[in-house]
Amino acid sequence: MSLALDDTTPTPNQAEAARLFTICNACRYCEGLCAVFPAMERHRVFEPGTVDHLANLCHNCGACYYDCQYAPPHPFQVNVPANLTAVRHESYARHVWPGPVRGLFARNGLWITLLAAFSVAGFIGGFVAWHDPTVLFGVHVGEGAFYRLMPHNGMVALFGGVFLFALLAMGLSVRAFWLATGAQERIGAGAFWQAMQDALRLRYLDGGGAGCMNESDTPDDRRRLYHHLTFYGFLLCFASTSLGTVYHYGFGWQAPYAWSSPVVILGTLGGIGLLTGPVGLAIAKLRRDPALRSDAAADMDMAFLVMLFLTSLTGLLLLVLRATPAMGPLLAIHLGVVFALFVALPYSKFVHGLYRFAALVRHAAENRAAG
Amino acid sequence: MHYDVVIAGGGNAALCAAIEAQQQGARVVVLEAAPPPMRGGNSRHVRNVRIAHDAAMGTLTGPYPAAEFLEDLMRVTDGITDPVLADLTITRSAELWDFFESHGVRFQPSLGGTLSLGRTNAFFLGGGKALVNALYRKAAQLGVDIYTETEVTGLDIDNGFFCGAHVRRNGSSGLVRGRTFIAAAGGFEANLDWLTEAWGDAARNFLIRGTPYNRGAVLWLLLNKGVQTVGDPKQCHAVAIDGRAPKFDGGIVTRLDCVPFGIVVNEAGDRFYDEGEDFWPKRYAIWGRLVAAQPNQIGHVLIDAKSLDLFMPSVFPPECADSIEELAVKIGLPPDKLRATVDAFNAACAPGDFDHTVHDGCRTHGLTPEKTHWARPLDTPPYYGYTLRPGITFTYLGVKVTPEARMVMADGTPAANMFAAGEIMAGNVLGKGYIAGIGMTIGSVFGRQAGEGAAHVART
Numbered sequence A: 001m002s003l004a005l006d007d008t009t010p011t012p013n014q015a016e017a018a019r020l021f022t023i024c025n026a027c028r029y030c031e032g033l034c035a036v037f038p039a040m041e042r043h044r045v046f047e048p049g050t051v052d053h054l055a056n057l058c059h060n061c062g063a064c065y066y067d068c069q070y071a072p073p074h075p076f077q078v079n080v081p082a083n084l085t086a087v088r089h090e091s092y093a094r095h096v097w098p099g100p101v102r103g104l105f106a107r108n109g110l111w112i113t114l115l116a117a118f119s120v121a122g123f124i125g126g127f128v129a130w131h132d133p134t135v136l137f138g139v140h141v142g143e144g145a146f147y148r149l150m151p152h153n154g155m156v157a158l159f160g161g162v163f164l165f166a167l168l169a170m171g172l173s174v175r176a177f178w179l180a181t182g183a184q185e186r187i188g189a190g191a192f193w194q195a196m197q198d199a200l201r202l203r204y205l206d207g208g209g210a211g212c213m214n215e216s217d218t219p220d221d222r223r224r225l226y227h228h229l230t231f232y233g234f235l236l237c238f239a240s241t242s243l244g245t246v247y248h249y250g251f252g253w254q255a256p257y258a259w260s261s262p263v264v265i266l267g268t269l270g271g272i273g274l275l276t277g278p279v280g281l282a283i284a285k286l287r288r289d290p291a292l293r294s295d296a297a298a299d300m301d302m303a304f305l306v307m308l309f310l311t312s313l314t315g316l317l318l319l320v321l322r323a324t325p326a327m328g329p330l331l332a333i334h335l336g337v338v339f340a341l342f343v344a345l346p347y348s349k350f351v352h353g354l355y356r357f358a359a360l361v362r363h364a365a366e367n368r369a370a371g
Numbered sequence B: 001m002h003y004d005v006v007i008a009g010g011g012n013a014a015l016c017a018a019i020e021a022q023q024q025g026a027r028v029v030v031l032e033a034a035p036p037p038m039r040g041g042n043s044r045h046v047r048n049v050r051i052a053h054d055a056a057m058g059t060l061t062g063p064y065p066a067a068e069f070l071e072d073l074m075r076v077t078d079g080i081t082d083p084v085l086a087d088l089t090i091t092r093s094a095e096l097w098d099f100f101e102s103h104g105v106r107f108q109p110s111l112g113g114t115l116s117l118g119r120t121n122a123f124f125l126g127g128g129k130a131l132v133n134a135l136y137r138k139a140a141q142l143g144v145d146i147y148t149e150t151e152v153t154g155l156d157i158d159n160g161f162f163c164g165a166h167v168r169r170n171g172s173s174g175l176v177r178g179r180t181f182i183a184a185a186g187g188f189e190a191n192l193d194w195l196t197e198a199w200g201d202a203a204r205n206f207l208i209r210g211t212p213y214n215r216g217a218v219l220w221l222l223l224n225k226g227v228q229t230v231g232d233p234k235q236c237h238a239v240a241i242d243g244r245a246p247k248f249d250g251g252i253v254t255r256l257d258c259v260p261f262g263i264v265v266n267e268a269g270d271r272f273y274d275e276g277e278d279f280w281p282k283r284y285a286i287w288g289r290l291v292a293a294q295p296n297q298i299g300h301v302l303i304d305a306k307s308l309d310l311f312m313p314s315v316f317p318p319e320c321a322d323s324i325e326e327l328a329v330k331i332g333l334p335p336d337k338l339r340a341t342v343d344a345f346n347a348a349c350a351p352g353d354f355d356h357t358v359h360d361g362c363r364t365h366g367l368t369p370e371k372t373h374w375a376r377p378l379d380t381p382p383y384y385g386y387t388l389r390p391g392i393t394f395t396y397l398g399v400k401v402t403p404e405a406r407m408v409m410a411d412g413t414p415a416a417n418m419f420a421a422g423e424i425m426a427g428n429v430l431g432k433g434y435i436a437g438i439g440m441t442i443g444s445v446f447g448r449q450a451g452e453g454a455a456h457v458a459r460t
Helices: A012-027 A036-040 A048-057 A080-094 A099-105 A108-130 A152-180 A189-201 A222-251 A262-287 A295-320 A327-347 A351-370 B012-023 B041-045 B066-077 B083-093 B096-102 B128-142 B192-205 B217-223 B280-292 B324-331 B335-348 B438-459
Strands: B002-008 B028-031 B048-050 B121-124 B145-147 B150-158 B161-169 B172-183 B236-242 B263-265 B299-304 B319-321 B383-395 B406-408 B414-420
Touching (some): A080 A295, A108 A295, A108 A327, B002 B012, B012 B172, B048 B438, B083 B438, B161 B414, B280 B383
Antiparallel strands (some): B161 B172
C-alpha cells in the first residue's frame, strides 16, 4: 500500500477519485442517490482531504455504479464505489494514531488473527498458571463464579485499560481525520443531531430509496438489515456489560446473573444480533459483484466480521454452558477474543463508523451553512 | 421461435412497447444490438422526461398544462409537427409518471444547474441508465425474451407485411419470425458514412454524443422496403461540445456552457458569431452548426479568470496560461493574430453592469461580428481555452406513422403489422429543433402505443 505521508500529494487512488469526481460533477445524474454527490458539487477541485471526506461519506450502496452511463466498458471507466472503498481503506491508515502503526491496516486479517490466537492462548495459559486444572475444569456456580478463575479487579484493570487506550487512539485518529479534511463550519448541536439520525438509520445505504445494490442492479435492503443487526447487537452487548458494571459496583451483585436478569437479556439479544448480522454481511460480501470490490479493504472487513461473530458465539456458549466443566476454558476463550477485539478496535474496520459519523457531521454542517 | 411481437432495438421506446405488449398477453422478443453494459441506445444518456400535468406532483414543482406543453412544442418546431400526433403525445404524456413508477423507475428533484426544468420535466433517479436497468428488469420479470448483442440485418417484408427479421448474434445468423414488428432502433447519427452524405467530409470530424450503436440499420432497411419517410434527411441536432470528447458516447459531461462568457475564434484566430446573442440554453443548438462551418470543424472559446466559476464545471480541464500569446501557442493558434482579435474585442467592449442572469448591457460597439450581451474585456489572467467541435445528438429522418404508431407505406396506406416508436419516428412530432425531455416523451408514448397496437394485431 502506498501512502502519502503529507496531506497535499494525492495517492493514486485519491488522484483517481479526483478524476471521477470531475466527471460526476459535470454529469450530476446521481445527485439524488446519497450524500456524496451533493457534497461533491460544493467543490471544483478535489484535494486529498476533500477526497477522504467524500470517501468516508460514501456508504458503499453500489447504486451509482449500476446507474452510471460512464461505467466500464465506457472509455471514462467510472466506478465510484470501488474507488472510494479503496480511498476509505487508505484513509484509516493515513489518519491513524499513533502514525507508526499504520502498517497494521495493510495486513489487517493476518495480524488480527495472530492477536486473537495469542490472546486466547494467553488467557488459557494464565488460568492454568494461576490455578490447578481442577479449578479450570471444575464446575462453578453461584455469585462470583467467574471470578474464581480471574479476579474481578484483574478483569477491570485489564479490560478497562485496553478500552481506555482504544478510546484515546480512536479519538486522536478521528481528530486527525477531521483536521485533514478541512473543518471550517462551526458544528452546532443541530448538525450533530442530524448526523446521529442519518447514522442510526443508515439513511444513505438505500441508493436513494430503492435499496442498495450488491450482486447486480437489482436493489434490495438486506445489507442495511444485516448492518442494523450487527450495530444494534453490538450496542446491546455494550449496554449489557455497562449494566453489569453498575450492578457490580452500585449494588454489589456479582455475575453470573440469572437468565431473567436484564444484563443477560440484553446480552443475549445483542449476541443474537452479533451472530446473524456479521454472517449476513459476510455472505453479502462474498456475493458482491466483483466490479464493486476493493481487494485491499476486503481482508480488513472480513477480519472484523469474524471477530464480532466469535465474540458473540463464545459469549453465548459461555452463557449456555456456564454451569458445566466447559465454563473455565470457554471463559478463557471468550475473554481472549474480547481482549483481542478491543486491542484491535482502533486498527480495525470498527473505525469506519467513527470516520463515517465525522463525515456525516461535516455534511450536515455544510447543508446547514448552505441553508 | 414464433413471436407475437418482434421488437428491433432495446432503448426506452422498445422496452415501453415490450412491457405494454407482454402485459396484454403477447409473446414478445426484444432484439438489442449492444452488449449488456451498453444496452439501451441513447436512453442510457437521458436525464428526464417532459410530461404534462395540471398540478405540482412528486418532484414536479408546479403545473404544466397540456396547452403550455403544446405551445412550447410549436415554438421550437416552428409548427413543423403532425398536430394529431403532437396532441396524442402531450395528452398521453400525463400517464407517464405513473407508468414509470409502477415499473420500478424512480424520480429525483431537478439537478443542480437545471432549475428551469423542475416544473416541466421529471428527472430519473440515477439518470437514463437507471431507467433502462429498471425497464429491463420489469420486462424480464414479465417474461419478455431479451437478446442483447443481436443485430437485425434484414427484414422479410412482403408488400408491406412483416414476416420475420434476420438477425446476427455471436457470429451466427438466424431468422426471428413474428406476427408483428416494432421498429424502435433509433436514428443513424452514429453512422458517419450516412452523415457524410448530408454534410460532406466535414461530418468525419463530428463527434457523436450518444451510443455508437445507432447506425440506422433498421431505418435503412425500412426505407428500402417502401416505408414513407418523415423529417429532413439532411438535418441533425448538433451542438458545440468539448473537442476533446471521445468520438462516441461522451454524453452530458462533454457540454461546454462558457460560450456567452468569452469569445469564440476559429483556427485562424478570427471570431465568427455573436457569442452573447441569447442565453446559452436557447443558443447552444446553433453553435454545432456554426463550428461545423469553420475550417476543420474546430472552434476555441477563450475566457479569463473572471468567468471561470460562472458555468457548470466541464469534464476536461481548460488550457490555461498567463498571457493570450502563451495560450495561443498551447492551443495551436497564431499568437499575434489571437492577440489582435482579443485587443480589438477588448477595445470594443463598452462599460456596463455585467449580469449573466439577464440580457445585460455589456456589449461591443463597432465590431464584426458584435457581441451583444455579457461582453467583458479579456484582461484578467490566467486565461483559459476550451476546444469546440460539433457534437451530434440525433437525426431527424424517420418513418412516418399513424396515431396507433403504425408505419405508413409510400402509397399512404398504414402497414398491416408494422409499428415504430422512439427516435426512428420522432421526426413526426419533432420536425425541427429540440426541447429538453421531448425525445423521452415521444419514445414512451409511442412505445406504449406500438406495444398496445402490435399486441392487438397479433391477437386478431
